[in-house]
Amino acid sequence: MSPDRSVRAALWSEVDGVLLLRSVATALVRLSEIGNLKTSALPYPEEAQRALNNTVLTCLVLKARPPESLPELVEWAAKRPVDRWPVTLPPDVVPPEALLLDEATHLPTQLCYEWAVDAEDSAARHSEQRYMTVVSQRCREENYPEAYRAFRLLLVRRPVLTHRELSTLPAAADNDLGFLGDLLYDVYQPAPAGYLDRKRQSYTACARCHTLLHPTTVGGLWCEQGRCRDLGTVRHGREYRADDGGGIQLLIRPLRQWVSAPGVLETRLARRLTDVGADVELWPGFGSYSMRVRFPDRATLAIEYKDWASPALLGRRAVPPPPDPPYDRCVWVVPATRLRDHPDFRTVFERYRSSTSLELMTDRELLRTTRQFIGPTGPSPRNAETASAPDGEAMEGLF
Incomplete structure (x- = not known):
């Protein structure tokens, strides 16, 4: 690495705005994993309280009005583009008009996940590494590259499974997943209630990326993948009854x-x-x-x-x-x-x-x-x- 790149890397972690965005993004991702971001109540989880404290301190130093509570910080993340936050950042580190939370669902955006992964103390939790490393190691030990590709293709093609499909996949004669079967239960979890259409008691998958669509506050459906939204109208794919095959399992967000x-x-x-x-x-x-x-x-x-x-x-x-x-x-x-x-x-x-x-x-x-x-x-x-x-x-x- 050249000297200027070394200096740049060192300065990155010393910039207050970088530290703040890492903290806020990590807290928002963690909160989304344990509940509804819009209904956070005292006492706040430690990561969330730390993010709020860091934001308030930064605002006071810069003589800007700080958020008065975690719900207000959540509203900032859903409505105020990051390039308009009262923070000091290196040039061009956030795209113009980008949000940390989707305004319609209050779920973390891709940018939010990218900032959470940039934080060294939370990268393993919010990335794919700890899961795929185990898969890679097992397949290397068995000298079985076909199993690695089969596992990865399953995650790509089937981010949603019924519980019955999940339980029968390892024993199926037409795949190479046998000795990886126990890992499927780590990476596929019961679909969160937030994705459920309560009136119809069903879930709807995106026709493009096949993950579950999330109902919005205005009665529509939202795909977490920005490239699907960029293509225009959300396309409805397979509909799953809530009790299909013993319940619906969704691949974990990382x-x-x-x-x-x-x-x-x-x-x-x-x-x-x-x-x-x-x-x-x-x-x-x-x-x-x-x-x-x-x-x-x-x-x-x-x-x-x-x-x-x-x-x-x-x-x-x-x-x-x-x-x-x-x-x-x-x-x-x-x-x-x-x-x-x-x-x-x-x-x-x-x-x-x-x-x-x-x-x-x-x-x-x-x-x-x-x-x-x-x-x-x-x-x-x-x-x-x-x-x-x-x-x-x-x-x-x-x-």
Whole structure:
């Protein structure tokens, strides 16, 4: 790391606004796990009280009016964009008009989770690492990469299961989940009551990402994945009766956020790369990185697919993956929509990234480069329509 990057990394954790946002985001995520954020009552949980105290102190130092209670701090998070908070922050660390809580549901936004993960003392709790590390270790011990991929694909394709489906999956002859079965009960939990339509006594899944939709205060349904909301009207998918199959189980939020949601994009991108003639392996080396892409007579790429709201927080995590399985170049890929919605995304990422040994490109750029590399040798006629279709038409939700 160059001296200026070392200094930048040290200063990051000394900026009052950074410490405050970490504290508030961690508290909001924790509160969302244990109850309704809008009905928090005294005594407040320790993390929440600490976040409120830090916010009040910061406001007093900056001579701004502080929130008088935790419910008022929650309202701040749901209605006041972070770039308008009375805090001192490094430049461009929060996207314009971004909220920590969704205004319609008071659930943590992706940005809130990103700030919670940035806090070193809470990163393990709010990320996927402690769960996927166990899966990876078990599969390595058994030398069974198929089981790792089967487990990960399950989380991507089925973030919602009935209790009966959950209990019968490990014994099913058509999958490789047998020795991972006990872990399913750790990562799938009874669906929270907040997702239940009480009048119909049912849950509704999103037709795009397949997680449960959350009822809003105005009678609509809301998807926690911003890319689904950005596509326009929420699309209703499968409806589950509350008592279907012994009850509904929902993948826990850290795995929905960091495995299931990006996994939808990873699998779609892998399919399109394969269609234009690349050799693609998803989650090689028991999840060392997103995908390994090999071109005929050209370099092997290690691809990390990252869909983050904050390019600054993403840049701080930008380090190359492990060298096994081997690769020639490392590329971090972000959805093209991130750059469309945040034109300075690449510039901010470059400003804060901790390593210069990787490249950043959009999924569109990667596909365009792949087509150039492959040339007239692919794709096959069967896949030509999908591979050559204008970006955004062949795969809804990818571009």
